[in-house]
Amino acid sequence: xNREPSNNGTPKAQPVMTREEIAAFLARAFPEIAASxxxxxxxxxxPLGARVRMAFVATDIRPGGTISGPAMFLLAxxxxxxAVLGAVGPQALAVTTxxxxxxxxxxxxxxxxxxxxxxxxGRRLVVxxxxxxPEPPPESSEPPPGTSQPPPEMVAHATATYSIPPGDGGGNxx
Amino acid sequence: xNREPSNNGTPKAQPVMTREEIAAFLARAFPEIAASxxxxxxxxxxPLGARVRMAFVATDIRPGGTISGPAMFLLAxxxxxxAVLGAVGPQALAVTTxxxxxxxxxxxxxxxxxxxxxxxxGRRLVVxxxxxxPEPPPESSEPPPGTSQPPPEMVAHATATYSIPPGDGGGNxx
Amino acid sequence: xNREPSNNGTPKAQPVMTREEIAAFLARAFPEIAASxxxxxxxxxxPLGARVRMAFVATDIRPGGTISGPAMFLLAxxxxxxAVLGAVGPQALAVTTxxxxxxxxxxxxxxxxxxxxxxxxGRRLVVxxxxxxPEPPPESSEPPPGTSQPPPEMVAHATATYSIPPGDGGGNxx
Amino acid sequence: xNREPSNNGTPKAQPVMTREEIAAFLARAFPEIAASxxxxxxxxxxPLGARVRMAFVATDIRPGGTISGPAMFLLAxxxxxxAVLGAVGPQALAVTTxxxxxxxxxxxxxxxxxxxxxxxxGRRLVVxxxxxxPEPPPESSEPPPGTSQPPPEMVAHATATYSIPPGDGGGNxx
Numbered sequence: 212x213n214r215e216p217s218n219n220g221t222p223k224a225q226p227v228m229t230r231e232e233i234a235a236f237l238a239r240a241f242p243e244i245a246a247s248x249x250x251x252x253x254x255x256x257x258p259l260g261a262r263v264r265m266a267f268v269a270t271d272i273r274p275g276g277t278i279s280g281p282a283m284f285l286l287a288x289x290x291x292x293x294a295v296l297g298a299v300g301p302q303a304l305a306v307t308t309x310x311x312x313x314x315x316x317x318x319x320x321x322x323x324x325x326x327x328x329x330x331x332x333g334r335r336l337v338v339x340x341x342x343x344x345p346e347p348p349p350e351s352s353e354p355p356p357g358t359s360q361p362p363p364e365m366v367a368h369a370t371a372t373y374s375i376p377p378g379d380g381g382g383n384x385x
Numbered sequence: 386x387n388r389e390p391s392n393n394g395t396p397k398a399q400p401v402m403t404r405e406e407i408a409a410f411l412a413r414a415f416p417e418i419a420a421s422x423x424x425x426x427x428x429x430x431x432p433l434g435a436r437v438r439m440a441f442v443a444t445d446i447r448p449g450g451t452i453s454g455p456a457m458f459l460l461a462x463x464x465x466x467x468a469v470l471g472a473v474g475p476q477a478l479a480v481t482t483x484x485x486x487x488x489x490x491x492x493x494x495x496x497x498x499x500x501x502x503x504x505x506x507g508r509r510l511v512v513x514x515x516x517x518x519p520e521p522p523p524e525s526s527e528p529p530p531g532t533s534q535p536p537p538e539m540v541a542h543a544t545a546t547y548s549i550p551p552g553d554g555g556g557n558x559x
Numbered sequence: 560x561n562r563e564p565s566n567n568g569t570p571k572a573q574p575v576m577t578r579e580e581i582a583a584f585l586a587r588a589f590p591e592i593a594a595s596x597x598x599x600x601x602x603x604x605x606p607l608g609a610r611v612r613m614a615f616v617a618t619d620i621r622p623g624g625t626i627s628g629p630a631m632f633l634l635a636x637x638x639x640x641x642a643v644l645g646a647v648g649p650q651a652l653a654v655t656t657x658x659x660x661x662x663x664x665x666x667x668x669x670x671x672x673x674x675x676x677x678x679x680x681g682r683r684l685v686v687x688x689x690x691x692x693p694e695p696p697p698e699s700s701e702p703p704p705g706t707s708q709p710p711p712e713m714v715a716h717a718t719a720t721y722s723i724p725p726g727d728g729g730g731n732x733x
Numbered sequence: 734x735n736r737e738p739s740n741n742g743t744p745k746a747q748p749v750m751t752r753e754e755i756a757a758f759l760a761r762a763f764p765e766i767a768a769s770x771x772x773x774x775x776x777x778x779x780p781l782g783a784r785v786r787m788a789f790v791a792t793d794i795r796p797g798g799t800i801s802g803p804a805m806f807l808l809a810x811x812x813x814x815x816a817v818l819g820a821v822g823p824q825a826l827a828v829t830t831x832x833x834x835x836x837x838x839x840x841x842x843x844x845x846x847x848x849x850x851x852x853x854x855g856r857r858l859v860v861x862x863x864x865x866x867p868e869p870p871p872e873s874s875e876p877p878p879g880t881s882q883p884p885p886e887m888v889a890h891a892t893a894t895y896s897i898p899p900g901d902g903g904g905n906x907x
Contacts (some may be wrong), residue, residue: 243792270765280829281807288802307802308684309720311485311659311833313512313544315505330539331489335683336656336722338487340514340542342504365504368514370487370544372657372720374684417618444591454655455633462628481628482858483894485659485833509857510830510896546831546894548858659833661860661892663853678864678887679837686835688862688890690852713852716862718835718892 226297230256233296237289244289251289256297259329263290264346267321277317278366284312287341287369290325295337295373298329305337305373312369322346323366335375343367400471404430407470411463418463425463430471433503437464438520441495451491452540458486461515461543464499469511469547472503479511479547486543496520497540509549517541574645578604581644585637592637599637604645607677611638612694615669625665626714632660635689635717638673643685643721646677653685653721660717670694671714683723691715748819752778755818759811766811773811778819781851785812786868789843799839800888806834809863809891812847817859817895820851827859827895834891844868845888857897865889 228236234253237244244251250266263286271282288307295305324344331338343366402410408427411418418425424440437460445456462481469479498518505512517540576584582601585592592599598614611634619630636655643653672692679686691714750758756775759766766773772788785808793804810829817827846866853860865888 241795243794247792270769272765273763280810280832281803284806284810284832285803288806306839307836309657309833309835310802310806311544311831313505313546313831314829315512317828330542331487338489338542368504368512368544370485370542372487415621417620421618444595446591447589454636454658455629458632458636458658459629462632480665481662483659483661483831484628484632485657487657488655491654659892661853661894663860678890679835686837686890716852716860716892718833718890720835 224258226256226258227300228297233293236296236301253293259298259332261290261294261297261327263293263325265323272320278320280314283343283367286323286325287312287343290327290341291339291371294327294329294339298332299375305375308372308374310369310371312367314367316366318345318366337373337375339371341369341371398432400430400432401474402470407467410470410475427467433472433506435464435468435471435501437467437499439497446494452497454488457517457541460497460499461486461517464501464515465513465545468501468503468513472506473549479549482546482548484543484545486541488541490540492519492540511547511549513545515543515545572606574604574606575648576644581641584644584649601641607646607680609638609642609645609675611641611673613671620668626668626671628662631691631715634671634673635660635691638675638689639687639719642675642677642687646680647723653723656720656722658717658719660715662715664714666693666714685721685723687719689717689719746780748778748780749822750819755815758818758823775815781820781854783812783816783819783849785815785847787845794842802836805865805889808845808847809834809865812849812863813861813893816849816851816861820854821897827897830894830896832891832893834889836889838888840867840888859895859897861893863891863893
């Protein structure tokens, strides 16, 4: 009764957009990202998840040689959007309503990988968690509970909520 | 250079307190929990993680037959503290500095399980994520990235930051 | 176009429930709060805001003589709910979707006051911030920007999001 | 005993850096911001607070003509850093440990103003809240509790935690 139809009805549902379709959608919808010289690559779209890579650009360096917080936020936000697109499709003009990001370690200059996992796929709200790793990602980045190895290289962790507008596509934020 | 000695030096370090030691510590330090009639059980303490069960009590019911948000918060906070004790030990009077909790689904009345994973174990700050599940927990509650099955029953997700006081045990919050 | 009708159309709208009506609603909807021995008093309901007092109870004490984090969370959550009721009314079975709470200082044992301010009142989401103070509250607890006096006694700060179900009263969480 | 010496000892302390000194520090420490074409202006540094303006740049536009979430995050993060510099000074290599941001309304293209208020100034952690408004800011942007007018134009709200490294300037994140 409290289950979310779209999630629980098809718990292993395949993404409704492919990696290539999402990449093309982003290129059309956000041309300013490419124009800014930033390169974000949709590496994988999977059921209720996605992996996105952000290529290192020199302007993201901060004192001490690390990557800026806003650059990590941008990656987390975009990767979440990719996962939402994969789960919901492009007709829904989903908007970010909130993000909490914890900066854990200072990444060295280099590519960053975002791994997204959607933990709620409701009709109106989608909630996901995003883990950022330096490239290359650790081989077993997320051990199941009960095992002893932490993800030694997670540099930031975020939780994000997206609002899915009603079916009329109004795109209202609230 | 940015690595945390206590974490990266011993990434698979065993907990410094056992499950039984932590349970005894909590009983001494928080007698009011038992006095309140609430039963929280430390089920497992593992390297950089823990599992805690909160027995259902009727006073946690909310309209619609679900469990109250504050009760879920209490479980998340205590479970995180258990994991911190396991990793740092009792000499450190760790204090919660912040928690973000997302309520995902309405749990039915029943026990709740908190699974904690510490994602940063610094000298001054410890960050963890806590997933709450109804009992019994799903058999494979956290599939590795790339697999298709979401945790279908996660009812709440939290990220928590604890501050570890300096070695003098001052217990200052900031 | 991006404005929220319910907010911007009536920016100074009076609350749709009085303090007394909200108190009566809470007593009916949450009898377990009173049964627990906890006393929460709706002190004021104002347009897009509310003030709620939580009487000190000995079971909230933590080591060091301070008030427990979960007790502060409970106050913040309930105070936010009071403000939502005042703004939206009882027909809407609003549910908390997320709360971020920062614990700032250790309150001494005593009553706590929650001051709520709604910063978004949308048709589907309500966002508010909650500041907790020890009793008595500072006389000028929130100086306008540009003045020099910080709220010296704020013990915790929270931001909360509530989801307002569609008009059919379904009360779905997502 | 739980009071923070640096805060409570000098609750009305003047900033330790002027607006001009902070602007010069930022220009030296973050040359890539200017290089990116983004213009952020420190408009005011006050005791435990600051105001920073971000000039509109076309690359921040998102579908629908609004300003991107990452751009708003960047402004909130930098404005918080300005307030921390004003309160703590440049010798401390403060680092962001976490930010929670709520996106409330879609800003139209135009400058954005960040108003920062520090709500905790501890020896190790600084916590602040940041409100983002479109330019020009509302005349009475933050009414005291008890008055009826909400800030009608707040487009985003954030809370941020900065970690202040120990006196040796180690700059360790945890």
